[in-house]
Amino acid sequence: MLMTQYGYLLMQSMHFLIKGGNISFSNDSRLAALRGGSLHLDALNIFNGGNLLRQNILQVNMTGVTGKVKFNPDGNLIHPAYDIINVIGNGIRRIGYWSNYSGLSVVPPETLYSRPPNRSSSSQKLHGVIWPGQTAQKPRGWVYPENGRHLRIAVPSRVSYCEFVSQVPGTDKFAGYCIDVFTAAINLLPYAVPYKLIPYGDGVNNPSCTELVRLITAGVYDAAIGDIAIITNRTKMVDFTQPYIESGLVVVAPVKKRNSSAWAFLQPFTGQMWSVTALFFIIVGAVVWILEHRLNDDFRGPPRRQLITILWFSFSTWFFAHRENTISTLGRFVLFIWLFVVLIINSSYTASLTSILTVQQIFSPIEGIESLISSKDPIGYQQGSFARDYLVNELGIHESRLVSLKMPEDYAKALKDGPHRGGVAAVVDERAYIELFLSARCEFSIVGQQFTKNGWGFAFPRDSPLAVDLSTAILKLSENGDLQRIHDKWLMRSACSLQGTKLEVDRLDLKSFWGLYLMCGIACLFALFINVLQMVRQFSQYNSLEVASSGRSSTSARLQTFLSFADEKEQEVKSRSKRRRLEMASYRNETMDGYSSKRQDIESPPDESPHASNEA
Ligand code: GLY
Numbered sequence: 001m002l003m004t005q006y007g008y009l010l011m012q013s014m015h016f017l018i019k020g021g022n023i024s025f026s027n028d029s030r031l032a033a034l035r036g037g038s039l040h041l042d043a044l045n046i047f048n049g050g051n052l053l054r055q056n057i058l059q060v061n062m063t064g065v066t067g068k069v070k071f072n073p074d075g076n077l078i079h080p081a082y083d084i085i086n087v088i089g090n091g092i093r094r095i096g097y098w099s100n101y102s103g104l105s106v107v108p109p110e111t112l113y114s115r116p117p118n119r120s121s122s123s124q125k126l127h128g129v130i131w132p133g134q135t136a137q138k139p140r141g142w143v144y145p146e147n148g149r150h151l152r153i154a155v156p157s158r159v160s161y162c163e164f165v166s167q168v169p170g171t172d173k174f175a176g177y178c179i180d181v182f183t184a185a186i187n188l189l190p191y192a193v194p195y196k197l198i199p200y201g202d203g204v205n206n207p208s209c210t211e212l213v214r215l216i217t218a219g220v221y222d223a224a225i226g227d228i229a230i231i232t233n234r235t236k237m238v239d240f241t242q243p244y245i246e247s248g249l250v251v252v253a254p255v256k257k258r259n260s261s262a263w264a265f266l267q268p269f270t271g272q273m274w275s276v277t278a279l280f281f282i283i284v285g286a287v288v289w290i291l292e293h294r295l296n297d298d299f300r301g302p303p304r305r306q307l308i309t310i311l312w313f314s315f316s317t318w319f320f321a322h323r324e325n326t327i328s329t330l331g332r333f334v335l336f337i338w339l340f341v342v343l344i345i346n347s348s349y350t351a352s353l354t355s356i357l358t359v360q361q362i363f364s365p366i367e368g369i370e371s372l373i374s375s376k377d378p379i380g381y382q383q384g385s386f387a388r389d390y391l392v393n394e395l396g397i398h399e400s401r402l403v404s405l406k407m408p409e410d411y412a413k414a415l416k417d418g419p420h421r422g423g424v425a426a427v428v429d430e431r432a433y434i435e436l437f438l439s440a441r442c443e444f445s446i447v448g449q450q451f452t453k454n455g456w457g458f459a460f461p462r463d464s465p466l467a468v469d470l471s472t473a474i475l476k477l478s479e480n481g482d483l484q485r486i487h488d489k490w491l492m493r494s495a496c497s498l499q500g501t502k503l504e505v506d507r508l509d510l511k512s513f514w515g516l517y518l519m520c521g522i523a524c525l526f527a528l529f530i531n532v533l534q535m536v537r538q539f540s541q542y543n544s545l546e547v548a549s550s551g552r553s554s555t556s557a558r559l560q561t562f563l564s565f566a567d568e569k570e571q572e573v574k575s576r577s578k579r580r581r582l583e584m585a586s587y588r589n590e591t592m593d594g595y596s597s598k599r600q601d602i603e604s605p606p607d608e609s610p611h612a613s614n615e616a
Contacts, residue, residue, distance in 0.1 A: 024048045068110075081109040086129050096126035133194045150196040154212055154221040155179070156228075157201035160382075160407045161433050163490045165226045167199050174199075177490035181244045182225045182458060184482055185473035193466065200224070206384035206406060213238050213459050223466065224459040229430065231386050231454060239462055242471040243455020244483060247432035249387055253366040253425065254415050255445040268352035273510045277345060280517060284338045285314025287524040291331035291531055294570040298324040317342055330527040337523040341516045352508050366426045368448020373397060377425030380405045380414050387428050390452070408437045415444055430454065436491060539565050542577055 025045035032042040047053075058071045070078045081099035085092045099109030101117055104124040112118075131139050155174050158166050165176035174197050186193055198221065201207030209228045215221050217237045229247065230240045261267075269277070289310045292299040299309060309324065316322040317339060326332050366372050372379060373395055381387040383404045391397045403424050405411050417423025427434075431450055438444060460467040477483040510517075539562055565573060 079109065079113060084126060086127075088130055093130070094127075095129060131192075133192065135192065135194060137192055139192045150194045151222040152220075153195050153197050154200040154215065154224040155197050156207045156209060156212060156224075156226040157199040157203050158206055158227070159201075159204065160206060161227075161436055163436060164432070167203075172197075172199075177245075177486060178226045178456070180486045180490070181474070181477065181483065184477055184486065185241075185244075185458075185470050188473040188476055189469050195223075197225075206382065208384045210234060210386060210389075216459055216461055222461070223464070227432070227456055228459055229386055229454045230457045231390075233386075233389075234459070238459040239464055239467040240457035240459055241467050242474045243457050244474050244477075245432055245456050245487070246454070247430040247456055248450040248452040248454050249390065249428055250431050250434055250446045250450045251366065251369050251372055251426045251428055251448055252411075252415070252434050252438070252444050253364045253427075253447045254418070254443060255362040255364045255447070257362050264356055265353060267356050268349050268508055270507045270509050273508060273513065276510055276517060280338075280341070280520060281314040281318070282311070283524060284317070284334065284520065285310040287334055287528060288313065288326060288331050291328050291334065291527055292324075292326055294535075294566070294568070294573075296325065296327050296331075297569075300569065318346065328531075330531055334523055334527045337520050341520045344516055345513065348508055348512075362445065364445070364447050366447050369395070369428075369451045370448070372426050372428075375425060376401070377419035378403050378423070380411060380424040380427035380429075382406075382427075382429045382433060385429065387430070391428060411437055412441055412444070432456070432491075535566060538570075538573070542573055 026048055027042065028044070028046045031044055031046075058073075058075060061068075061070045063069070068079065072078050079099060079101055081097060081101075083094050084096045084098055084104070086095045096104055096106045097109050098104055099112070102109050102112040102123075103119050104126055105112060106125050106127055128136055129138075130136060155165060155167070158164065163176060165174060165178040167173070168175050179197075186195075200212050200215075200221075209224075209226070210233060212221075212224050212226075213228065213234045214237060216224055224238075228234070228240075230243055234240070266274070289299050289306065293306075299306065301309070313322050313324050317335075320339065320342070326335050366375070378401050379391065379397065380403045381391065383406045388402060388404070391402060392399055403414060405414055405424075405427065411427050411429075414423040415427060419425045426447070429437075431446070434446060438446070458467070458470060460470075474483070477486075542565060
């Protein structure tokens with residue numbers, strides 16, 4: 001526009017010069033002095049009326065398309081001003097003005113020249129701009145290429161669990177967790193996406209999301225947002241964004257509180273664990289008895305007393321209250337290992353019993369999806385949910401067992417009635433709905449583990465760039481905490497669903513302790529082995545003396561001797577051996593004496609011996 005205006009001025013001035021008949025060109029001596037070489041600058045002519053033309057232009061005082069045109073002595077335009085136009089298709093719309101005096105304004109700058117200049121940001125105003133796509137929303141870059149058409153985005157018109165998505169009654173607006181996530185994500189895109197939300201469903205029943213997704217492939221909708229689970233069947237038809245909430249299938253069933261039993265003290269350990277523990281008490285008692293019996297008077301006495309000692313000693317180690325002293329090294333070694341085992345078992349028992357008696361225990365006849373499949377009872381599912389197809393096609397549950405439920409109140413009634421009064425044994429539904437359902441109903445609980453891993457996403461036609469860009473936006477929302485804030489706004493739980501629900505008592509099993517028992521068993525065997533070696537060594541010494549003295553050497557006699565040896569107190573065996581050795585030594589001496597006197601008798605006749613008569 002500025003160029004056009006200057007062009008106009010130039011034309012005016014040229015016209016003036018032509019009228020004067022003074023247009024002439026001549027060589028310029030300055031150019032000849034430059035000696036341009038091959039450029040031949042000396043051949044150039046210059047316009048002789050240039051100064052006159054400039055003066056004429058500077059004297060212009062007229063009103064052009066942008067207003068008054070007048071120059072100051074420096075050649076600058078006085079009060080330059082422009083219209084600001086908004087081009088819409090083939091038409092234009094003036095939205096304000098710009099001048100170097102007043103800046104942006106919605107009134108012509110000429111009206112402002114009489115006032116003092118005001119360049120404050122509050123005074124800089126323009127009328128609203130209409131952007132491509134007939135929207136007043138400022139674009140954040142390029143616009144989603146739909147030829148100005150709004151995307152038709154379908155939204156399930158839910159009748160239950162409306163916290164996730166629902167149509168605001170009497171309006172064409174939608175509200176809910178899914179809608180807020182979608183709006184937050186789309187606002188993060190670097191371009192504008194003009195869209196229109198279209199309700200899907202009859203408003204009486206919960207619509208099928210699988211059918212909704214199918215309508216995208218049929219071209220009825222450009223996308224679908226809402227509580228749409230990302231499942232295999234659907235991913236074959238459309239592209240999903242990243243999941244914005246996790247929601248696998250769970251089983252919910254009625255639960256009852258378990259009253260504390262008089263036999264609760266037995267619950268910390270399994271039957272097997274109790275049996276092995278009791279067996280080890282007896283084994284350790286017997287091993288210590290074997291190791292101590294030959295040394296320690298506490299472990300001696302009549303057989304009945306010894307049996308009681310074994311049992312009393314071993315079971316009192318449970319409370320570290322054994323009073324019998326262990327004096328053998330091997331006995332002390334075994335007892336040390338055993339007391340360590342007892343310490344661990346004891347503390348585990350105490351901890352487990354405390355938890356059993358203090359944490360509220362609840363129970364349900366249905367313990368999870370396996371027990372639900374194996375029962376023949378009816379199962380509830382949410383109307384319109386993919387759960388029905390999953391139960392029939394993947395888990396092989398007969399359709400006749402499935403009961404469609406619409407509202408949370410229907411869930412509660414069916415569960416309360418139970419299978420025997422026309423209700424259901426359990427309901428299978430996505431965790432997101434069930435958490436909302438349980439938030440106000442403590443008489444039901446999720447039983448067993450979540451048995452599928454799903455999430456909800458927004459559905460777009462195959463290869464849609466929007467699915468990729470919205471996935472990135474959802475990840476951003478998740479990282480900056482907005483996703484959690486939206487979640488808390490719509491799906492805040494009450495205390496009931498947060499309370500820990502424990503269906504089974506976690507009993508301590510042998511597999512948690514077998515290492516300890518193995519260690520103790522090895523210690524016992526090792527100690528017994530060393531003890532037997534010591535006894536055999538002692539016995540071989542003792543036996544040689546016994547055989548020598550008694551003359552008995554049969555195997556049964558040896559075994560008998562060994563058993564009585566093993567039963568005897570070591571001290572007694574030692575002193576008897578000593579005595580016997582002395583006796584034998586004196587016997588040998590005597591024999592030797594007799595032998596030598598006989599030899600003397602033979603060598604010298606009796607009448608020759610001076611003592612012969614005395615000895616006789
Ligand atoms: N969340 C319900 C469905 O995806 O079928």
